[in-house]
Amino acid sequence: MREQVRTVGLWLMTGLRAAPFHSTALVVMLCLQAAIAPVRTYGVKLIVDGVGGAGEGPIRLGVVVILATFAVAFAGTSVDGYLESAGADRVERWVLSDILRLTTHIPGIEQHERPDVADRLSQLRDSARELGWFALVLFQLISTCVTIVLVVAMLSGVHPIFAVLLVLAFGQVWATSLDSKWMQDTMERMQPYGRLVRSLSELAREPRAATELRVFGLGPTLLSRIRSLSGTMYAGERRAMVRGLAVVTLAKTIFRLAYLGAVVYLIVLAGRGSASPGDLALVVLLAPQVDGAASEAGDGVSRVGVALRSFGRYRWLRDYASSHSWKGGATPAHDRLGDATPAPERVGGVGSAPVRLVSGIELRDLSFAYPGTDVAVLDSVSLVIPAGTSVALVGENGAGKSTLVKLLSRMYDPTSGSILVDGVPLSTIDPVAWRERLSAGYQDFVKYEFSARLVVGVGDLARLDDEEALRAALVRGEALELVEELPRGLDTQLGTRFSESSELSGGQWQRLALARAFLRELPLVLLLDEPTAALDPEAEHALYERFAEASRVAAAETGGITVLVSHRFSTVRMADLIVVMDQGRVVEVGSHQALVGARGRYAELFEVQARAYR
Numbered sequence: 025m026r027e028q029v030r031t032v033g034l035w036l037m038t039g040l041r042a043a044p045f046h047s048t049a050l051v052v053m054l055c056l057q058a059a060i061a062p063v064r065t066y067g068v069k070l071i072v073d074g075v076g077g078a079g080e081g082p083i084r085l086g087v088v089v090i091l092a093t094f095a096v097a098f099a100g101t102s103v104d105g106y107l108e109s110a111g112a113d114r115v116e117r118w119v120l121s122d123i124l125r126l127t128t129h130i131p132g133i134e135q136h137e138r139p140d141v142a143d144r145l146s147q148l149r150d151s152a153r154e155l156g157w158f159a160l161v162l163f164q165l166i167s168t169c170v171t172i173v174l175v176v177a178m179l180s181g182v183h184p185i186f187a188v189l190l191v192l193a194f195g196q197v198w199a200t201s202l203d204s205k206w207m208q209d210t211m212e213r214m215q216p217y218g219r220l221v222r223s224l225s226e227l228a229r230e231p232r233a234a235t236e237l238r239v240f241g242l243g244p245t246l247l248s249r250i251r252s253l254s255g256t257m258y259a260g261e262r263r264a265m266v267r268g269l270a271v272v273t274l275a276k277t278i279f280r281l282a283y284l285g286a287v288v289y290l291i292v293l294a295g296r297g298s299a300s301p302g303d304l305a306l307v308v309l310l311a312p313q314v315d316g317a318a319s320e321a322g323d324g325v326s327r328v329g330v331a332l333r334s335f336g337r338y339r340w341l342r343d344y345a346s347s348h349s350w351k352g353g354a355t356p357a358h359d360r361l362g363d364a365t366p367a368p369e370r371v372g373g374v375g376s377a378p379v380r381l382v383s384g385i386e387l388r389d390l391s392f393a394y395p396g397t398d399v400a401v402l403d404s405v406s407l408v409i410p411a412g413t414s415v416a417l418v419g420e421n422g423a424g425k426s427t428l429v430k431l432l433s434r435m436y437d438p439t440s441g442s443i444l445v446d447g448v449p450l451s452t453i454d455p456v457a458w459r460e461r462l463s464a465g466y467q468d469f470v471k472y473e474f475s476a477r478l479v480v481g482v483g484d485l486a487r488l489d490d491e492e493a494l495r496a497a498l499v500r501g502e503a504l505e506l507v508e509e510l511p512r513g514l515d516t517q518l519g520t521r522f523s524e525s526s527e528l529s530g531g532q533w534q535r536l537a538l539a540r541a542f543l544r545e546l547p548l549v550l551l552l553d554e555p556t557a558a559l560d561p562e563a564e565h566a567l568y569e570r571f572a573e574a575s576r577v578a579a580a581e582t583g584g585i586t587v588l589v590s591h592r593f594s595t596v597r598m599a600d601l602i603v604v605m606d607q608g609r610v611v612e613v614g615s616h617q618a619l620v621g622a623r624g625r626y627a628e629l630f631e632v633q634a635r636a637y638r
């Protein structure tokens with residue numbers, strides 16, 4: 025119940041913050057409109073009673089009442105459409121930007137890599153439109169409730185027996201909301217199918233997948249998979265729809281029969297002189313209003329249910345973002361989904377990042393399992409990386425190299441053990457400040473579809489307009505010539521999405537990604553995770569020579585460390601320290617010469633590659 029109250033609180037707060045004027049004006053308009061039909065019917069009753077002998081007074085009042093309702097209806101139809109859509113747009117835009125703000129401000133990447141969390145986030149984005157319509161949904165329900173209260177009050181004034189109809193009207197509301205709940209549950213259950221259909225459909229349209237799909241003749245298979253998944257989804261939804269329709273029809277039939285019975289009873293009373301003709305007119309004219317209002321209230325309740333679910337997800341994201349904000353420097357405990365436990369306070373609070381390394385980085389008995397799993401991907405890793413060294417991580421696929429790189433950039437904190445930066449636990453250093461001291465290049469780099477200047481400049485936004493710095497980074501990334509050949513040089517739009525843009529090859533994109541990594545001068549840690557996989561051997565060799573030079577400068581000036589992940593031993597051998605990993609453990613550490621001399625795992629792997637080149 026407390027959770028529900030918090031969700032409703034968030035709902036109201038969001039509407040009032042995002043569209044205060046529209047929300048308030050809409051409430052007033054809808055309440056006035058809700059009163060129109062019953063009040064107008066009351067005007068008719070006054071006229072009928074006046075004509076039936078009650079005199080001119082009721083007739084005059086009845087006419088005034090009816091004219092007033094027409095005036096309010098006219099004013100309402102002129103402005104409420106605008107209020108509804110403008111208010112809904114404002115709320116939707118506000119919520120969408122808040123979702124983006126919340127997700128981008130989470131320092132870690134768990135929410136992107138953990139399927140159950142990513143699933144919830146995608147559900148939330150899908151329901152952003154529903155959040156936008158929140159004001160309309162809520163206010164329509166309020167308006168319908170006002171109608172019901174007025175109508176039932178009038179009917180009870182005629183005879184108390186009509187109050188019983190209220191109970192049956194709520195039976196209708198309950199049936200409609202049950203119908204909606206079943207439908208929502210089904211749609212939620214079907215959501216993974218929906219997402220799969222969407223991702224398969226995107227795959228079929230994706231230009232980068234076009235060649236492979238054709239070579240492997242995957243088109244028909246993809247199509248039949250999409251059809252079968254859609255079939256499963258629609259069958260589930262149809263079942264829920266039929267079940268809901270049966271319950272709603274039953275409730276409506278009971279209500280209408282009861283109302284009919286009440287009207288017949290009133291006719292009998294009128295025959296005995298216990299009810300006026302105006303009372304009879306009132307009851308007959310109010311019949312469709314009660315029926316309509318009961319159905320509308322049912323729809324309103326079910327839409328409120330949908331909106332509450334959406335706002336429940338929105339609230340969950342807010343809680344998740346706050347418990348994963350790493351306040352106090354600590355990452356949250358690996359929580360169960362939905363149980364977003366607050367981050368434990370850390371003694372000493374957040375530390376700032378050092379400006380230079382004196383002793384280096386030490387991994388002390390470090391183990392790590394990805395959140396939501398209990399497989400130790402890194403297992404009791406202990407390693408000392410002295411300041412000013414370059415270290416290469418090697419090992420078979422899945423050995424844990426990229427995971428270690430993620431931990432060094434504090435995308436995650438270790439499950440146990442620690443990373444010490446000059447003796448200070450990395451988990452106590454502000455992640456944003458720490459990342460300002462890093463730079464990185466990855467194999468699966470991002471192809472930002474920006475201008476070439478920005479593609480490189482995002483590596484250090486402060487130096488976006490520093491031509492000299494950009495040029496130096498391009499030289500180091502072996503990308504200067506490539507940019508000079510672009511139609512508008514650094515200001516050329518890259519990618520395929522704009523008519524004036526230039527598309528690059530995979531290797532050319534990677535050179536720009538490397539230039540980006542080299543833009544930040546003298547980082548304390550330069551992380552290179554297979555950053556040259558798409559380069560030709562000549563470019564790769566030239567690049568590593570420059571990169572070795574850059575690491576020497578960084579080493580001398582700041583004690584900076586370079587961490588390189590690579591499967592190519594010709595580059596690995598240049599590193600001061602080579603770390604061989606196997607199934608999450610460090611199995612050998614040493615220089616190239618020492619490890620070849622030791623005739624262990626490294627020597628074996630090196631020999632296999634060297635033989636292939638002979």
Ligand SMILES: Nc1ncnc2c1ncn2[C@@H]1O[C@H](COP(=O)(O)OP(=O)(O)OP(=O)(O)O)[C@@H](O)[C@H]1O
Nearest residue numbers: 137394397401419420421422423424425426427428
């Ligand atoms: N987000 C994730 N969630 C759960 N498990 C993961 C995740 N990312 C990687 N793993 C698992 O962690 C293990 C180590 O993966 P990692 O990417 O660190 O290996 P790697 O040594 O870099 O491999 P490669 O040489 O293929 O790049 C693998 O078994 C992988 O399945």
